[in-house]
Amino acid sequence: MEMVADTAVDFEDYFPSMVARLGAEGFVMELCNGFRLLMDVESGLITFESLKKNSVVLGLDDMGDDEIVCMLNEGDLDGDGALNQAEFCTLMFRLSPGLMDNNGLRLRVEQYGVM
Numbered sequence: 001m002e003m004v005a006d007t008a009v010d011f012e013d014y015f016p017s018m019v020a021r022l023g024a025e026g027f028v029m030e031l032c033n034g035f036r037l038l039m040d041v042e043s044g045l046i047t048f049e050s051l052k053k054n055s056v057v058l059g060l061d062d063m064g065d066d067e068i069v070c071m072l073n074e075g076d077l078d079g080d081g082a083l084n085q086a087e088f089c090t091l092m093f094r095l096s097p098g099l100m101d102n103n104g105l106r107l108r109v110e111q112y113g114v115m
Helices: 015-038 048-054 065-075 085-094 103-111
Strands: none
Touching (some): 015 085, 048 065, 065 085
8 A cells, every 4th residue: 555645734823813912903014014025115016026036034935936826816806916915914814714703803904904
């Protein structure tokens, strides 16, 4: 019988604990800081090029071009091939089931104009 290596990656959602520690406003500010870290400074968007360049910061320097495109497509709501700040924050919330269950936090985030 052939053994197949388990390549599944466990994902621990740290966002709810960050919200508990930072509060809703502090958490939104951290998301905005993350966006600015990954964005192209000239366009103000997270582009393929800026995400590829900054993938080392995320510990994803071995990520292929097709995986970067998939990441962008996952969050690109307006179809321009890049992520603006609202799309980035929306994607982060969608990837965190613990935050999406917390309607109070979602309303607070909408107040700050991020979603």
